[in-house]
Amino acid sequence: MSKDILKDIKGAIIDLDGTILDSAWVWDKVDEEFLGARGFDVPEHYVETISPMGAEKAAIYTREEFGLHNESVEEIVAEWFEMAKKEYRDDIVCKPFTKEYIKFLYDNNVRLSVATSSDRELFIPTLKREGILGYFSEIVTVDDVPAGKHSPDIYLECARRMGVAPSECAVFEDILTAVKSAKEGCFITVGVMDKKSLHNREKIEEIADLYIESFKDIL
Missing domain, CATH: 1.10.150 (DNA polymerase; domain 1)
Structure with a gap:
Protein backbone atom coordinates (compact mmCIF):
# COMPACT_ATOMS: atom_id res chain seq x y z
CA MET A 1 0.00 0.00 0.00
CA SER A 2 1.15 3.55 -0.72
CA LYS A 3 2.35 6.06 1.86
CA ASP A 4 -0.77 8.04 0.91
CA ILE A 5 -2.53 6.05 3.63
CA LEU A 6 -0.76 8.39 6.09
CA LYS A 7 -1.76 11.60 4.32
CA ASP A 8 -4.75 12.45 6.52
CA ILE A 9 -3.77 10.96 9.88
CA LYS A 10 -4.50 13.05 12.97
CA GLY A 11 -2.36 11.05 15.37
CA ALA A 12 0.78 8.91 15.36
CA ILE A 13 1.73 6.37 18.02
CA ILE A 14 5.39 5.48 17.85
CA ASP A 15 7.34 2.67 19.48
CA LEU A 16 10.88 3.40 20.66
CA ASP A 17 13.30 0.45 20.74
CA GLY A 18 13.88 -0.88 17.24
CA THR A 19 11.41 1.54 15.65
CA ILE A 20 12.91 4.99 16.14
CA LEU A 21 15.82 4.15 18.44
CA ASP A 22 18.77 2.06 17.28
CA SER A 23 18.91 0.15 20.55
CA ASP A 91 25.24 6.14 23.14
CA ILE A 92 21.83 5.19 21.74
CA VAL A 93 20.71 7.40 18.86
CA CYS A 94 17.69 7.71 16.60
CA LYS A 95 17.59 5.73 13.39
CA PRO A 96 18.28 7.73 10.21
CA PHE A 97 15.49 10.14 9.13
CA THR A 98 13.48 9.45 12.29
CA LYS A 99 13.90 12.94 13.73
CA GLU A 100 13.04 14.52 10.40
CA TYR A 101 9.83 12.51 10.10
CA ILE A 102 8.74 13.23 13.67
CA LYS A 103 9.30 16.95 13.10
CA PHE A 104 7.37 16.71 9.80
CA LEU A 105 4.37 15.21 11.62
CA TYR A 106 4.57 17.77 14.41
CA ASP A 107 4.79 20.68 11.95
CA ASN A 108 1.68 19.32 10.22
CA ASN A 109 -0.33 19.29 13.46
CA VAL A 110 -0.34 15.51 13.87
CA ARG A 111 -0.59 14.55 17.54
CA LEU A 112 2.31 12.36 18.64
CA SER A 113 2.63 9.81 21.41
CA VAL A 114 5.12 7.18 22.51
CA ALA A 115 3.98 3.60 23.17
CA THR A 116 6.80 1.55 24.65
CA SER A 117 7.72 -1.50 26.69
CA SER A 118 10.77 0.36 27.95
CA ASP A 119 11.09 2.35 31.17
CA ARG A 120 11.06 6.13 31.51
CA GLU A 121 14.23 5.99 33.58
CA LEU A 122 16.04 4.69 30.50
CA PHE A 123 14.52 6.42 27.48
CA ILE A 124 13.73 9.94 28.71
CA PRO A 125 17.45 10.92 28.74
CA THR A 126 17.80 9.54 25.20
CA LEU A 127 14.83 11.47 23.83
CA LYS A 128 16.08 14.65 25.51
CA ARG A 129 19.60 14.24 24.12
CA GLU A 130 18.23 13.53 20.64
CA GLY A 131 16.04 16.65 20.83
CA ILE A 132 12.67 14.97 20.20
CA LEU A 133 11.08 14.64 23.63
CA GLY A 134 9.11 17.87 23.24
CA TYR A 135 7.32 16.66 20.11
CA PHE A 136 5.36 14.01 22.03
CA SER A 137 2.22 15.10 23.84
CA GLU A 138 1.80 11.69 25.49
CA ILE A 139 4.10 8.94 26.70
CA VAL A 140 2.51 5.61 27.61
CA THR A 141 4.41 2.52 28.77
CA VAL A 142 3.11 -1.01 29.22
CA ASP A 143 3.15 -0.35 32.98
CA ASP A 144 0.35 2.19 32.46
CA VAL A 145 -2.11 -0.34 31.00
CA PRO A 146 -3.44 -3.78 32.02
CA ALA A 147 -1.57 -5.76 29.36
CA GLY A 148 1.65 -5.55 27.36
CA LYS A 149 1.89 -5.27 23.60
CA HIS A 150 0.19 -8.64 23.18
CA SER A 151 -2.96 -6.50 23.50
CA PRO A 152 -4.15 -3.25 21.83
CA ASP A 153 -4.52 -1.63 25.28
CA ILE A 154 -1.44 0.59 25.07
CA TYR A 155 -2.39 1.97 21.65
CA LEU A 156 -6.00 2.56 22.68
CA GLU A 157 -4.77 4.45 25.74
CA CYS A 158 -2.49 6.62 23.59
CA ALA A 159 -5.38 7.40 21.23
CA ARG A 160 -7.68 8.19 24.15
CA ARG A 161 -5.17 10.60 25.67
CA MET A 162 -4.60 12.31 22.31
CA GLY A 163 -8.32 12.50 21.57
CA VAL A 164 -7.89 10.76 18.21
CA ALA A 165 -9.94 7.85 16.85
CA PRO A 166 -7.92 4.69 16.07
CA SER A 167 -9.02 4.83 12.43
CA GLU A 168 -7.36 8.27 12.14
CA CYS A 169 -4.18 7.22 13.92
CA ALA A 170 -1.08 5.39 12.66
CA VAL A 171 0.93 3.01 14.83
CA PHE A 172 4.61 2.54 13.99
CA GLU A 173 6.07 -0.75 15.27
CA ASP A 174 8.93 -3.09 14.46
CA ILE A 175 7.83 -6.42 15.98
CA LEU A 176 5.15 -8.83 14.79
CA THR A 177 3.27 -9.12 18.08
CA ALA A 178 2.88 -5.35 18.34
CA VAL A 179 1.78 -4.91 14.71
CA LYS A 180 -0.87 -7.60 15.23
CA SER A 181 -2.16 -5.90 18.37
CA ALA A 182 -2.35 -2.47 16.73
CA LYS A 183 -4.26 -4.01 13.83
CA GLU A 184 -6.69 -5.62 16.28
CA GLY A 185 -7.28 -2.15 17.72
CA CYS A 186 -8.35 -0.88 14.25
CA PHE A 187 -5.34 1.42 13.83
CA ILE A 188 -3.48 2.18 10.62
CA THR A 189 -0.38 0.03 11.03
CA VAL A 190 3.12 0.74 9.77
CA GLY A 191 5.76 -1.97 10.10
CA VAL A 192 9.27 -0.59 10.48
CA MET A 193 12.26 -2.69 9.47
CA ASP A 194 14.67 -3.63 12.23
CA LYS A 195 17.40 -6.27 12.19
CA LYS A 196 16.03 -8.14 15.18
CA SER A 197 12.64 -8.71 13.51
CA LEU A 198 13.81 -9.58 10.00
CA HIS A 199 12.87 -13.23 10.54
CA ASN A 200 9.22 -12.07 10.77
CA ARG A 201 9.38 -9.57 7.93
CA GLU A 202 7.03 -11.43 5.57
CA LYS A 203 4.40 -11.85 8.29
CA ILE A 204 4.67 -8.19 9.30
CA GLU A 205 4.29 -7.11 5.67
CA GLU A 206 1.17 -9.28 5.33
CA ILE A 207 -0.51 -7.72 8.37
CA ALA A 208 0.66 -4.09 8.28
CA ASP A 209 -1.02 -1.51 6.07
CA LEU A 210 2.44 -0.27 5.11
CA TYR A 211 5.99 -1.56 5.58
CA ILE A 212 9.01 0.75 5.47
CA GLU A 213 12.74 0.12 5.38
CA SER A 214 13.41 3.58 6.79
CA PHE A 215 11.48 6.72 7.68
CA LYS A 216 13.03 8.20 4.54
CA ASP A 217 10.46 6.11 2.63
CA ILE A 218 7.60 8.28 3.93
CA LEU A 219 9.18 11.72 4.07
Whole structure:
Protein backbone atom coordinates (compact mmCIF):
# COMPACT_ATOMS: atom_id res chain seq x y z
CA MET A 1 0.00 0.00 0.00
CA SER A 2 1.15 3.55 -0.72
CA LYS A 3 2.35 6.06 1.86
CA ASP A 4 -0.77 8.04 0.91
CA ILE A 5 -2.53 6.05 3.63
CA LEU A 6 -0.76 8.39 6.09
CA LYS A 7 -1.76 11.60 4.32
CA ASP A 8 -4.75 12.45 6.52
CA ILE A 9 -3.77 10.96 9.88
CA LYS A 10 -4.50 13.05 12.97
CA GLY A 11 -2.36 11.05 15.37
CA ALA A 12 0.78 8.91 15.36
CA ILE A 13 1.73 6.37 18.02
CA ILE A 14 5.39 5.48 17.85
CA ASP A 15 7.34 2.67 19.48
CA LEU A 16 10.88 3.40 20.66
CA ASP A 17 13.30 0.45 20.74
CA GLY A 18 13.88 -0.88 17.24
CA THR A 19 11.41 1.54 15.65
CA ILE A 20 12.91 4.99 16.14
CA LEU A 21 15.82 4.15 18.44
CA ASP A 22 18.77 2.06 17.28
CA SER A 23 18.91 0.15 20.55
CA ALA A 24 18.63 -3.56 19.76
CA TRP A 25 22.39 -3.99 20.24
CA VAL A 26 22.12 -2.81 23.85
CA TRP A 27 19.55 -5.42 24.82
CA ASP A 28 21.43 -8.14 22.94
CA LYS A 29 24.44 -7.25 25.08
CA VAL A 30 22.39 -7.15 28.30
CA ASP A 31 20.77 -10.53 27.58
CA GLU A 32 24.07 -12.19 26.70
CA GLU A 33 25.90 -10.82 29.74
CA PHE A 34 23.06 -11.35 32.22
CA LEU A 35 22.31 -14.93 31.19
CA GLY A 36 25.96 -15.74 30.45
CA ALA A 37 26.93 -14.79 34.00
CA ARG A 38 24.47 -17.45 35.17
CA GLY A 39 25.69 -20.14 32.79
CA PHE A 40 23.01 -19.83 30.10
CA ASP A 41 23.01 -19.00 26.40
CA VAL A 42 20.25 -16.74 25.07
CA PRO A 43 17.51 -19.05 23.68
CA GLU A 44 16.37 -18.54 20.11
CA HIS A 45 12.96 -17.00 20.87
CA TYR A 46 13.80 -15.32 24.18
CA VAL A 47 14.07 -11.75 22.84
CA GLU A 48 10.90 -12.10 20.75
CA THR A 49 9.03 -13.40 23.80
CA ILE A 50 10.01 -10.66 26.25
CA SER A 51 10.09 -7.68 23.86
CA PRO A 52 6.34 -6.87 24.14
CA MET A 53 6.50 -7.08 27.96
CA GLY A 54 7.46 -4.44 30.47
CA ALA A 55 10.56 -4.94 32.59
CA GLU A 56 8.73 -6.48 35.54
CA LYS A 57 6.85 -9.07 33.48
CA ALA A 58 10.00 -9.85 31.49
CA ALA A 59 11.87 -10.39 34.77
CA ILE A 60 9.12 -12.69 36.07
CA TYR A 61 9.32 -14.70 32.85
CA THR A 62 13.12 -14.85 32.98
CA ARG A 63 13.16 -15.85 36.64
CA GLU A 64 10.79 -18.76 35.98
CA GLU A 65 12.27 -19.81 32.63
CA PHE A 66 15.81 -20.11 34.01
CA GLY A 67 14.99 -21.09 37.58
CA LEU A 68 16.53 -17.97 39.13
CA HIS A 69 14.54 -18.38 42.32
CA ASN A 70 17.31 -17.02 44.53
CA GLU A 71 16.96 -13.63 42.79
CA SER A 72 13.97 -11.34 43.19
CA VAL A 73 12.17 -9.73 40.27
CA GLU A 74 13.26 -6.34 41.62
CA GLU A 75 16.91 -7.41 41.67
CA ILE A 76 16.76 -8.68 38.09
CA VAL A 77 15.16 -5.46 36.81
CA ALA A 78 17.68 -3.33 38.72
CA GLU A 79 20.59 -5.26 37.20
CA TRP A 80 19.18 -4.91 33.68
CA PHE A 81 18.67 -1.17 34.12
CA GLU A 82 22.14 -0.67 35.53
CA MET A 83 23.63 -2.51 32.54
CA ALA A 84 21.64 -0.45 30.01
CA LYS A 85 21.55 2.98 31.67
CA LYS A 86 24.85 4.34 30.37
CA GLU A 87 24.09 3.35 26.77
CA TYR A 88 20.68 5.05 26.86
CA ARG A 89 22.19 8.16 28.41
CA ASP A 90 25.25 8.45 26.16
CA ASP A 91 25.24 6.14 23.14
CA ILE A 92 21.83 5.19 21.74
CA VAL A 93 20.71 7.40 18.86
CA CYS A 94 17.69 7.71 16.60
CA LYS A 95 17.59 5.73 13.39
CA PRO A 96 18.28 7.73 10.21
CA PHE A 97 15.49 10.14 9.13
CA THR A 98 13.48 9.45 12.29
CA LYS A 99 13.90 12.94 13.73
CA GLU A 100 13.04 14.52 10.40
CA TYR A 101 9.83 12.51 10.10
CA ILE A 102 8.74 13.23 13.67
CA LYS A 103 9.30 16.95 13.10
CA PHE A 104 7.37 16.71 9.80
CA LEU A 105 4.37 15.21 11.62
CA TYR A 106 4.57 17.77 14.41
CA ASP A 107 4.79 20.68 11.95
CA ASN A 108 1.68 19.32 10.22
CA ASN A 109 -0.33 19.29 13.46
CA VAL A 110 -0.34 15.51 13.87
CA ARG A 111 -0.59 14.55 17.54
CA LEU A 112 2.31 12.36 18.64
CA SER A 113 2.63 9.81 21.41
CA VAL A 114 5.12 7.18 22.51
CA ALA A 115 3.98 3.60 23.17
CA THR A 116 6.80 1.55 24.65
CA SER A 117 7.72 -1.50 26.69
CA SER A 118 10.77 0.36 27.95
CA ASP A 119 11.09 2.35 31.17
CA ARG A 120 11.06 6.13 31.51
CA GLU A 121 14.23 5.99 33.58
CA LEU A 122 16.04 4.69 30.50
CA PHE A 123 14.52 6.42 27.48
CA ILE A 124 13.73 9.94 28.71
CA PRO A 125 17.45 10.92 28.74
CA THR A 126 17.80 9.54 25.20
CA LEU A 127 14.83 11.47 23.83
CA LYS A 128 16.08 14.65 25.51
CA ARG A 129 19.60 14.24 24.12
CA GLU A 130 18.23 13.53 20.64
CA GLY A 131 16.04 16.65 20.83
CA ILE A 132 12.67 14.97 20.20
CA LEU A 133 11.08 14.64 23.63
CA GLY A 134 9.11 17.87 23.24
CA TYR A 135 7.32 16.66 20.11
CA PHE A 136 5.36 14.01 22.03
CA SER A 137 2.22 15.10 23.84
CA GLU A 138 1.80 11.69 25.49
CA ILE A 139 4.10 8.94 26.70
CA VAL A 140 2.51 5.61 27.61
CA THR A 141 4.41 2.52 28.77
CA VAL A 142 3.11 -1.01 29.22
CA ASP A 143 3.15 -0.35 32.98
CA ASP A 144 0.35 2.19 32.46
CA VAL A 145 -2.11 -0.34 31.00
CA PRO A 146 -3.44 -3.78 32.02
CA ALA A 147 -1.57 -5.76 29.36
CA GLY A 148 1.65 -5.55 27.36
CA LYS A 149 1.89 -5.27 23.60
CA HIS A 150 0.19 -8.64 23.18
CA SER A 151 -2.96 -6.50 23.50
CA PRO A 152 -4.15 -3.25 21.83
CA ASP A 153 -4.52 -1.63 25.28
CA ILE A 154 -1.44 0.59 25.07
CA TYR A 155 -2.39 1.97 21.65
CA LEU A 156 -6.00 2.56 22.68
CA GLU A 157 -4.77 4.45 25.74
CA CYS A 158 -2.49 6.62 23.59
CA ALA A 159 -5.38 7.40 21.23
CA ARG A 160 -7.68 8.19 24.15
CA ARG A 161 -5.17 10.60 25.67
CA MET A 162 -4.60 12.31 22.31
CA GLY A 163 -8.32 12.50 21.57
CA VAL A 164 -7.89 10.76 18.21
CA ALA A 165 -9.94 7.85 16.85
CA PRO A 166 -7.92 4.69 16.07
CA SER A 167 -9.02 4.83 12.43
CA GLU A 168 -7.36 8.27 12.14
CA CYS A 169 -4.18 7.22 13.92
CA ALA A 170 -1.08 5.39 12.66
CA VAL A 171 0.93 3.01 14.83
CA PHE A 172 4.61 2.54 13.99
CA GLU A 173 6.07 -0.75 15.27
CA ASP A 174 8.93 -3.09 14.46
CA ILE A 175 7.83 -6.42 15.98
CA LEU A 176 5.15 -8.83 14.79
CA THR A 177 3.27 -9.12 18.08
CA ALA A 178 2.88 -5.35 18.34
CA VAL A 179 1.78 -4.91 14.71
CA LYS A 180 -0.87 -7.60 15.23
CA SER A 181 -2.16 -5.90 18.37
CA ALA A 182 -2.35 -2.47 16.73
CA LYS A 183 -4.26 -4.01 13.83
CA GLU A 184 -6.69 -5.62 16.28
CA GLY A 185 -7.28 -2.15 17.72
CA CYS A 186 -8.35 -0.88 14.25
CA PHE A 187 -5.34 1.42 13.83
CA ILE A 188 -3.48 2.18 10.62
CA THR A 189 -0.38 0.03 11.03
CA VAL A 190 3.12 0.74 9.77
CA GLY A 191 5.76 -1.97 10.10
CA VAL A 192 9.27 -0.59 10.48
CA MET A 193 12.26 -2.69 9.47
CA ASP A 194 14.67 -3.63 12.23
CA LYS A 195 17.40 -6.27 12.19
CA LYS A 196 16.03 -8.14 15.18
CA SER A 197 12.64 -8.71 13.51
CA LEU A 198 13.81 -9.58 10.00
CA HIS A 199 12.87 -13.23 10.54
CA ASN A 200 9.22 -12.07 10.77
CA ARG A 201 9.38 -9.57 7.93
CA GLU A 202 7.03 -11.43 5.57
CA LYS A 203 4.40 -11.85 8.29
CA ILE A 204 4.67 -8.19 9.30
CA GLU A 205 4.29 -7.11 5.67
CA GLU A 206 1.17 -9.28 5.33
CA ILE A 207 -0.51 -7.72 8.37
CA ALA A 208 0.66 -4.09 8.28
CA ASP A 209 -1.02 -1.51 6.07
CA LEU A 210 2.44 -0.27 5.11
CA TYR A 211 5.99 -1.56 5.58
CA ILE A 212 9.01 0.75 5.47
CA GLU A 213 12.74 0.12 5.38
CA SER A 214 13.41 3.58 6.79
CA PHE A 215 11.48 6.72 7.68
CA LYS A 216 13.03 8.20 4.54
CA ASP A 217 10.46 6.11 2.63
CA ILE A 218 7.60 8.28 3.93
CA LEU A 219 9.18 11.72 4.07
